[in-house]
Amino acid sequence: MEKLTDLNTQAAVAMLRKGEITSMELTQASLDQIERVEPVIHAFITLTAEQALIQAAAADIQLQTARKNGTNPVASMLGIPIVVKDVLCLKGVRCTCGSRILDNFIAPYTASAVQKLLDAGVVVLGKTNTDEFAMGSSTENSGYGSSHNPWNVNHVPGGSSGGSAAAVSARYTSLGLGTDTGGSIRQPASFCGLTGLKVTYGRISRYGLVAYGSSLDTVGALARNAGDIALAFNLMAGYDPLDATSSRQPVDEINLGLPFELKGLKIGIPKEYFITGVQEEVNQAVRTAIALLESMGARIHEVSLPHTAEALPVYYLIAPAEASANLARFDGVRFGPRATDDNMAAMYKKTRGTGFGTEVKRRIMLGTYALSAGYYDAYYGQAQKVRTLIKRDFEAAFESVDLIAAPVAPSTAFRFGEHINDPLAMYLEDVFTLPANLAGIPGLTFPVGFDQNKLPIGIQLMGAPFSEGLLLKTCHAYQQITNFHLQKPTLADHP
Amino acid sequence: MPLTPDVVRKIADLARLELNEVEIELYCGQLSAILDYAARLQAIDTTGIPPTSSVLPPVSILREDVPTKFMAREDILKIAPRTEKGHYRVPPILD
Numbered sequence: 001m002e003k004l005t006d007l008n009t010q011a012a013v014a015m016l017r018k019g020e021i022t023s024m025e026l027t028q029a030s031l032d033q034i035e036r037v038e039p040v041i042h043a044f045i046t047l048t049a050e051q052a053l054i055q056a057a058a059a060d061i062q063l064q065t066a067r068k069n070g071t072n073p074v075a076s077m078l079g080i081p082i083v084v085k086d087v088l089c090l091k092g093v094r095c096t097c098g099s100r101i102l103d104n105f106i107a108p109y110t111a112s113a114v115q116k117l118l119d120a121g122v123v124v125l126g127k128t129n130t131d132e133f134a135m136g137s138s139t140e141n142s143g144y145g146s147s148h149n150p151w152n153v154n155h156v157p158g159g160s161s162g163g164s165a166a167a168v169s170a171r172y173t174s175l176g177l178g179t180d181t182g183g184s185i186r187q188p189a190s191f192c193g194l195t196g197l198k199v200t201y202g203r204i205s206r207y208g209l210v211a212y213g214s215s216l217d218t219v220g221a222l223a224r225n226a227g228d229i230a231l232a233f234n235l236m237a238g239y240d241p242l243d244a245t246s247s248r249q250p251v252d253e254i255n256l257g258l259p260f261e262l263k264g265l266k267i268g269i270p271k272e273y274f275i276t277g278v279q280e281e282v283n284q285a286v287r288t289a290i291a292l293l294e295s296m297g298a299r300i301h302e303v304s305l306p307h308t309a310e311a312l313p314v315y316y317l318i319a320p321a322e323a324s325a326n327l328a329r330f331d332g333v334r335f336g337p338r339a340t341d342d343n344m345a346a347m348y349k350k351t352r353g354t355g356f357g358t359e360v361k362r363r364i365m366l367g368t369y370a371l372s373a374g375y376y377d378a379y380y381g382q383a384q385k386v387r388t389l390i391k392r393d394f395e396a397a398f399e400s401v402d403l404i405a406a407p408v409a410p411s412t413a414f415r416f417g418e419h420i421n422d423p424l425a426m427y428l429e430d431v432f433t434l435p436a437n438l439a440g441i442p443g444l445t446f447p448v449g450f451d452q453n454k455l456p457i458g459i460q461l462m463g464a465p466f467s468e469g470l471l472l473k474t475c476h477a478y479q480q481i482t483n484f485h486l487q488k489p490t491l492a493d494h495p
Numbered sequence: 496m497p498l499t500p501d502v503v504r505k506i507a508d509l510a511r512l513e514l515n516e517v518e519i520e521l522y523c524g525q526l527s528a529i530l531d532y533a534a535r536l537q538a539i540d541t542t543g544i545p546p547t548s549s550v551l552p553p554v555s556i557l558r559e560d561v562p563t564k565f566m567a568r569e570d571i572l573k574i575a576p577r578t579e580k581g582h583y584r585v586p587p588i589l590d
Contacts, residue, residue: 106574202550202551245549247551309535313536324510333583338577341577348511352512352513361512361514362522364510364512366529368509368510379530379536385539385546386536391550
C-alpha cells in the first residue's frame, strides 16, 4: 500500500470513507513525518498536535457512524489533516503572522476560509511559517527563522507561504492554505514542486486574514495536484457577508471528473515574460510544457502585455502604501507586547520600532513616503493609474485567448542569503507573479520539470476573472499525462 | 534622488516607528534605490487614465442592520497588554 503520507487528499477521503484507514492513523502518520523531518525543514511556527488528534478522533467517530448507517459522511473532507499559513486566524490558537509583534496573539475568532474547511471536517496540524506579515519571497523575513526547501535544504522554499509549501512538499500533509498578495502562493508552490492556486480577487473571503495589501490579498491553497486544489476551492469559494470585498458571483463547482478537451483552447504566450535574465532551464521547461499542451490540442498564440515591466514598481508602491495603513493597528494598545508605558508617542514608536522586522519597517516607510503630502500624486496616484493600464493589458489579451502561460519566477529556488541585503533584487523575484494581483485575475502554478540541481520548475497559467475552473481543468489534463507532480524530495522518503 | 537622513526621520515619525541611526542610514540607501526604480513610472503617459484602487466594481455593499452578539469580550481583553475594569489601559496622552 502507498504510504499514508503520500496519499493525496481525494485518495485519503475515499479510503477514510471505506474504512480502509482512520483519521487517527492518517493524522499520526503526519505527526510522525513532522517529527522526523521538521528539525531540518522548520515549516511550522505553531504545531497543534494535541488538538489535531482530538479532531481526528472525533472525525473517526463520525466516519464510523456514517459507515454503520450505510451513508457517506456529509462533510467532504472529514478527517483530512491540513496546515494553515500563520496569517489566517484560528480561534484559540496563536496567530503570529511571522512577526514578533504578535508573538502572544491568541486569535479570538476563526477566518472564514478556515472555518469552511473545518465545517468540511478537516484536522488542523498547525500554523505554518511565513515572511513577516506575508512580506517576502523566501521566509527569510520571518521573525521565527526560515523554512527550508525539502528538495534542497540549502535553498529557500519561496515565500511568503513558504511554510505551507515546505509542509506539503515534505509530505506532512496533502493540503496547505496560503495567501497570495504578489505571488506568495505561486512562487513557493513552484519552488517546492507543488500545484498552487491564487484565486480571483474576492472569490474567497478574506475575513480573518490579517491584512497586508487589502486590494491585492487573496486566500488560496497549495497541494500536489489539481484535484485536491479543486476540492478545497469548491469548499472555500463564495460570498461571505463578513467580507465586503467578497464576490457575490455564484461559484461554479469545479468537477475534474467531467470530460474536458484541450482542443481549441487558446493559450497566449506573452513575449514580455520570455526575456533575458530568466534561468535557461526554466525557460526551456516552460516552453516544453506549452508544446505539450499544444500537442494535446491547445492553440498557441503570441500575445503582448505591454505594461509588464511596470508591474514591479506599481506593486512596490501600492502594496506598501496599503500595508502602512493596515499595519497602523499594531500600536501596543489592543494586542501584542507594549514596549514602554512612558507616554503615548513613545509607546507607539518603541512598540513598533522593536516589534516589526527590517522588511516590514522598510515597506511601512516606503508606503508612508508614497502616501505623504507632496509625493502622493507622483508615486501612489501615478501607480494607481498605471495599475489601470496593467489591468487593461490583460482584458485586451483575454479577448483573443482563454489562458496565458508564463514562467512563475525568473529562477528555481535560490540559496539562503542570496538576496537578503538587496531588497530590490528580492523584489525582482516577484516580477512574473505581481501582475495577476494588480489585475485581480486568478493564476495557477504546477510543476513542469527540474533543473540540473533537481530543483522543481513551475509554469504559471493565468485566466480571466473567475476562470479557476478552466485553469484547474487544464492543469488536470496536463497532470494526467505527466508525472512531475508525483515526484517527491528524497528527504520526505524516510523509511 | 537620494533621500536625506532628515527625510527618513520625518517619514519614521509619521509612521510612528522608532529607528536607530544604523537603520536610518540603511533605509536612506535602500529606499532611495527603490524610489529611483519606481521613478520609471513618471515616464508613462497616464493622461485621462483613471486610477484603480480596487479591481471590484465600485458598488456600495449594504446589508440590514441587525444586532448580533459580538465575540466574547474577555477573549479580546485577554490579549491586550494592559487592561483595567474591562477597558484598555494606555499611558497619558498629555505630559
